[in-house]
Amino acid sequence: MSITSANSSDVPVIRFENVHKRFGSLVVLNGVDLDIPADQTTVVIGPSGTGKSVLLKHIVGLLRPDSGHVYFHGRRIDNLPEKEFEPIRKRFGFLFQQSALFDSMDVGENIAFPLRQEGGISETQIIETIHEKLSIVGLAASERKMPADLSGGQRKRVALARAMAMNPEVLLYDEPTTGLDPIRADVINELILKLQKQFKVTGIVVTHDMASAFKVADHIVMLLHGKIVFRGTADEIRTCPDPEVQRFIQGRASEAELGALDRL
Amino acid sequence: MEHNQSWPMRAANPIIGSVAAIGAWAIHAVQTMGDFGCFFLSIVYRTFTGLNRRTIRELFIQMYEMGTLSIPVVMLGGGFIGAVLAVEAYPQFKAIGAGNRVGSVIVISVVKQIGPVLTAVMLAGRLGGSMTAELGTMRVTEQIDALRVMAADPVRTLVVPRVLACIIMTPVLTVFSDSIGILGGWLISVGVEGVRNYPFWHYAQTGMDMFTVYVGLIKAFFFGLVISTIACYKGFRCGNGAQGVGRACTESFVAGFCVILLANFILAVMLNNIYVMLWPNQPSIL
Numbered sequence: 001m002s003i004t005s006a007n008s009s010d011v012p013v014i015r016f017e018n019v020h021k022r023f024g025s026l027v028v029l030n031g032v033d034l035d036i037p038a039d040q041t042t043v044v045i046g047p048s049g050t051g052k053s054v055l056l057k058h059i060v061g062l063l064r065p066d067s068g069h070v071y072f073h074g075r076r077i078d079n080l081p082e083k084e085f086e087p088i089r090k091r092f093g094f095l096f097q098q099s100a101l102f103d104s105m106d107v108g109e110n111i112a113f114p115l116r117q118e119g120g121i122s123e124t125q126i127i128e129t130i131h132e133k134l135s136i137v138g139l140a141a142s143e144r145k146m147p148a149d150l151s152g153g154q155r156k157r158v159a160l161a162r163a164m165a166m167n168p169e170v171l172l173y174d175e176p177t178t179g180l181d182p183i184r185a186d187v188i189n190e191l192i193l194k195l196q197k198q199f200k201v202t203g204i205v206v207t208h209d210m211a212s213a214f215k216v217a218d219h220i221v222m223l224l225h226g227k228i229v230f231r232g233t234a235d236e237i238r239t240c241p242d243p244e245v246q247r248f249i250q251g252r253a254s255e256a257e258l259g260a261l262d263r264l
Numbered sequence: 265m266e267h268n269q270s271w272p273m274r275a276a277n278p279i280i281g282s283v284a285a286i287g288a289w290a291i292h293a294v295q296t297m298g299d300f301g302c303f304f305l306s307i308v309y310r311t312f313t314g315l316n317r318r319t320i321r322e323l324f325i326q327m328y329e330m331g332t333l334s335i336p337v338v339m340l341g342g343g344f345i346g347a348v349l350a351v352e353a354y355p356q357f358k359a360i361g362a363g364n365r366v367g368s369v370i371v372i373s374v375v376k377q378i379g380p381v382l383t384a385v386m387l388a389g390r391l392g393g394s395m396t397a398e399l400g401t402m403r404v405t406e407q408i409d410a411l412r413v414m415a416a417d418p419v420r421t422l423v424v425p426r427v428l429a430c431i432i433m434t435p436v437l438t439v440f441s442d443s444i445g446i447l448g449g450w451l452i453s454v455g456v457e458g459v460r461n462y463p464f465w466h467y468a469q470t471g472m473d474m475f476t477v478y479v480g481l482i483k484a485f486f487f488g489l490v491i492s493t494i495a496c497y498k499g500f501r502c503g504n505g506a507q508g509v510g511r512a513c514t515e516s517f518v519a520g521f522c523v524i525l526l527a528n529f530i531l532a533v534m535l536n537n538i539y540v541m542l543w544p545n546q547p548s549i550l
């Protein structure tokens with residue numbers, strides 16, 4: 001860990017180079033260039049449906065670019081076959097937007113899944129990890145519950161516990177605070193901060209929650225129409241002159257977007 | 265791009281239009297076959313390269329779900345078909361003065377044709393649909409993505425145990441269905457029509473040999489393979505949303521059903537030829 005942190009400032013953990021992705025005739029990513037620095041938290045914002053989740057899925061090879069490259073610690077990964085991707089994926093934790101808990105397993109088994117998949121971890125250690133991660137997300141008593149019996153926010157927290165189970169070096173959070181009450185959302189924000197500060201976790205947070213974005217971000221990038229249109233710190237985005245960026249962070253709809261309401 | 269996809273429908277000349285539509289359909293069909301072929305090979309490859317503990321555990325869960333829980337419905341179906349067969353066949357045999365021999369036709373039809381096919385069709389409905397729905401829902405709710413992110417191969421973790429469970433349990437269930445089918449035929453012949461026990465079982469036995477039993481079981485094995493691979497394929501390729509999952513389930517059952525009937529015909533011809541090759545002096549048994 002300490003060896004890599006020596007040059008962590010100059011080699012980005014993840015680099016996108018002119019990445020294009022389309023589904024049929026729908027162009028989602030249209031030349032994305034992006035560097036994710038090590039040991040810091042980068043927040044990705046952008047309107048709904050603009051391709052933020054698609055961007056995250058390119059990092060772990062769930063989607064492959066139509067053209068352009070993705071690098072992990074300077075090594076090109078977008079062309080790796082599925083089998084060679086596996087060791088790289090183990091260094092990531094991924095919190096899915098829809099939580100993606102396994103319905104057929106209870107909460108404890110869900111969290112244990114990546115540990116058992118890894119193999120060679122003793123059962124007592126697994127149980128210890130389950131308790132530890134569940135208490136971090138405030139669900140200590142829910143180990144035996146089935147995902148179907150949990151609320152949306154609880155599922156999200158279990159999914160976060162599962163993403164943390166292997167103590168990954170990079171954590172990808174797809175809307176970690178969506179569906180949580182403000183207090184619980186703040187606990188998650190503090191958790192993201194703490195993981196970054198204490199454990200040097202590189203974080204990428206996709207969110208619509210601007211309060212959360214300003215709180216956890218070392219950098220904010222904005223994705224719009226398939227491109228990165230802004231990149232900078234929280235202070236820089238507040239003073240960014242681009243009107244589209246300003247409208248987004250202040251949550252003001254444009255005349256055109258409100259036009260449809262006039263017909264009511 | 266856009267008119268590329270829609271031009272067959274808009275072609276001015278209706279003949280060219282319909283030829284183009286057939287061509288588009290043919291391309292789609294060939295692509296689907298190729299895609300299914302790759303999927304199938306990946307299942308075979310993963311079956312023979314290491315079954316881990318999790319796969320084995322899932323295999324037993326699936327064998328219970330598919331096999332044990334299907335026994336009642338399969339036995340019910342088999343019993344009634346055997347009984348109906350006796351009801352229809354006995355008068356015909358009696359008319360030519362061979363009422364005692366009704367046992368042989370019941371046993372042969374049940375063991376070679378009706379037992380395996382009926383069991384497979386019932387399983388295609390019961391298992392095919394639910395397998396597709398389960399895997400399709402997992403795909404739509406990102407659970408399959410989650411497996412991949414945690415370095416668990418989805419085919420190895422989900423598909424291999426289901427396919428293995430299905431090809432093990434379909435022959436087992438076929439045996440249950442056959443047994444109750446024969447008993448159903450016996451009940452009608454002996455209990456209702458008044459055939460005596462000795463001739464019924466005597467002729468039932470002379471109609472049978474081990475090859476007949478193998479034919480039924482080999483068919484059941486292939487039917488299990490057909491049901492499970494089609495169901496898993498449809499689940500993995502299903503469209504988005506509840507509608508996509510629902511449609512995939514219907515397609516899974518219809519495709520499974522058609523392929524079972526087709527496979528039954530091909531297997532019957534092939535196995536019959538093998539029988540003639542092995543025992544050339546016996547009458548053909550097709």
Ligand SMILES: Nc1ncnc2c1ncn2[C@@H]1O[C@H](COP(=O)(O)OP(=O)(O)OP(=O)(O)O)[C@@H](O)[C@H]1O
Nearest residue numbers: 023026028046047048049050051052053054055097
């Ligand atoms: N596998 C896929 N196949 C086809 N289209 C897809 C696929 N994944 C995403 N899309 C499309 O890509 C676009 C971007 O989707 P994405 O989920 O990345 O949006 P998002 O920015 O995460 O939005 P939200 O904030 O609402 O989650 C959407 O229009 C979506 O329909």
Ligand SMILES: [Mg+2]
Nearest residue numbers: 052053097174
């Ligand atoms: Mg999203």
